[in-house]
Amino acid sequence: MALLILPRRPPRPAVHSIPTLTPFLYPSFVRRIHRSTPSADAEPLSSDEAPSPLPSPALESHPHHIFTNSPFADLRTISLASGAGGNGCISFLRDKFISDGPANGGDGGTGGSIYIQAIVGETSLHKLGRQGVIKASDGSHGKGSSSGGKRGEDVVIQVPVGTVVREINRYDPIVDAEDPLEWQKWTHYPDSLAKNLADPKFRTVKFPVNHHRNASELLRATHPYKVDLDLSEPTQKPILLLPGSPGGLGNPHFVSTSLRHPLFATKGTKGFRMTIQLELKVLADIGLVGFPNAGKSSFLRAVSARKARVGDWAFTTLSPNIGTVMVDERRGEDGKERFTIADIPGLVEDAHLDKGLGLGFLRHVERARALAFVIDLSSPDPVEDLRKLWRELEEYETDQLEEIAPEGHVRWTGISQEPVKKREKKERMRDKKWLVIANKADLEGTREKFFKLKKEVGEGVEVVPISALRKEGVENALGVMKALLGV
Numbered sequence: 001m002a003l004l005i006l007p008r009r010p011p012r013p014a015v016h017s018i019p020t021l022t023p024f025l026y027p028s029f030v031r032r033i034h035r036s037t038p039s040a041d042a043e044p045l046s047s048d049e050a051p052s053p054l055p056s057p058a059l060e061s062h063p064h065h066i067f068t069n070s071p072f073a074d075l076r077t078i079s080l081a082s083g084a085g086g087n088g089c090i091s092f093l094r095d096k097f098i099s100d101g102p103a104n105g106g107d108g109g110t111g112g113s114i115y116i117q118a119i120v121g122e123t124s125l126h127k128l129g130r131q132g133v134i135k136a137s138d139g140s141h142g143k144g145s146s147s148g149g150k151r152g153e154d155v156v157i158q159v160p161v162g163t164v165v166r167e168i169n170r171y172d173p174i175v176d177a178e179d180p181l182e183w184q185k186w187t188h189y190p191d192s193l194a195k196n197l198a199d200p201k202f203r204t205v206k207f208p209v210n211h212h213r214n215a216s217e218l219l220r221a222t223h224p225y226k227v228d229l230d231l232s233e234p235t236q237k238p239i240l241l242l243p244g245s246p247g248g249l250g251n252p253h254f255v256s257t258s259l260r261h262p263l264f265a266t267k268g269t270k271g272f273r274m275t276i277q278l279e280l281k282v283l284a285d286i287g288l289v290g291f292p293n294a295g296k297s298s299f300l301r302a303v304s305a306r307k308a309r310v311g312d313w314a315f316t317t318l319s320p321n322i323g324t325v326m327v328d329e330r331r332g333e334d335g336k337e338r339f340t341i342a343d344i345p346g347l348v349e350d351a352h353l354d355k356g357l358g359l360g361f362l363r364h365v366e367r368a369r370a371l372a373f374v375i376d377l378s379s380p381d382p383v384e385d386l387r388k389l390w391r392e393l394e395e396y397e398t399d400q401l402e403e404i405a406p407e408g409h410v411r412w413t414g415i416s417q418e419p420v421k422k423r424e425k426k427e428r429m430r431d432k433k434w435l436v437i438a439n440k441a442d443l444e445g446t447r448e449k450f451f452k453l454k455k456e457v458g459e460g461v462e463v464v465p466i467s468a469l470r471k472e473g474v475e476n477a478l479g480v481m482k483a484l485l486g487v
């Protein structure tokens, strides 16, 4: 039976130069033995078994490769509220000699706006965790003597590079007001409400619609569709999420030849609100994909000095660990010859429907340059496991593509620039390079399963038998990864 669901790639010579049938695990198949870390319970080497001549990344003996094991917050939902505008003031010049001076009420201050910026140095969204609500301050009311109210303070939300920002909902006080005229509000001089209402001059005064609508229009021009920002690079200029609302206009704006002393001004517009979801996507070179207990964390332990949590129960890993593997000690210092491996929590069937730890995992593999499927050879049907993993990835991807609005992403690079509408081109899962890490090859009865798996996967994709527990074969797996990444 052909394993049609698995994407096949043409053979890659670089990859093929690496022997992936780790001989020590299945010695009768290949006579050569390569063992970088002999373990106590491993089979002893026989005298006719020569060590592999192939270069090894020698990771186990390498004291300098780094492995960071930091759980981090990677998904946050927060509510934003921009500042309301301050009210316009109703005031008249009065002094010893002028008892009936001109109107001089100041305008209300504009409310504070909310921006977002991706910066280098931030690594987690956890700082935003406790806040839940982020509010910019309101503008203050206008005062007499034509003094305008103070502007509300802006807020810039700083997030790590790699954060995706998605709007869940927004409330625009102008567009979404229940009563279309509700936002057109006046404020009246003390005790003059009744007088104003009875005065035809007041009733014929036009509400300064354009002034009060400007922030609403700015928001709609900035984010005509739902906010969907992919901050995969540092943001030079903070990106506007919610504008501060305009302050009310003071009474001098309503002076006319027939109305010398307006006893009214406009109220400031209420603030805007928006709920957004922030998601930090792991930017790893290799994403480990596997069912719970397959040995993903064990593999990372095997290639690193530090310890990822390993457990004999499902979902030992609850949030991603990123391991950095230095390929070569000398060249590693310039930061180029190293690559990162993300150990993510185990997948389960129907993870794309958010089962198990669900979508949480899948988000992280999306951005990996290559995928390493970690398969437990002691499972009843490793071939079926691999097939299921692929199915999950692809169903997740289909769901994601459906979620994107037909207009596509509005990608922003700065507030002064026009939003560019374009559909984000994500690399499809099937287009990613991939390999299979066939783990637990030390266990009995895995040999046949390994060969069956290898046969089903076919040419062009490497299936590397390893024992993460005994740290055997892991260097071959890293060799294949290096070849896939071209490092």
Ligand SMILES: Nc1nc2c(ncn2[C@@H]2O[C@H](COP(=O)(O)OP(=O)(O)OP(=O)(O)O)[C@@H](O)[C@H]2O)c(=O)[nH]1
Binding pocket: 290, 291, 292, 293, 294, 295, 296, 297, 298, 299, 309, 310, 311, 312, 313, 314, 315, 316, 317, 318, 344, 345, 346, 347, 439, 440, 441, 442, 443, 466, 467, 468, 469, 470
């Ligand atoms: N025999 C054998 N057992 C292994 C091997 N690798 C891992 N294990 C065991 O399998 C269990 C699961 O290992 P983990 O590394 O925690 O698996 P995981 O894929 O990270 O699991 P989750 O984090 O739950 O998704 C542990 O009890 C390991 O000791 C191996 O090569 N051989």
Ligand SMILES: [Mg+2]
Binding pocket: 296, 297, 298, 309, 310, 316, 317, 343, 344, 345, 346
């Ligand atoms: Mg784990």
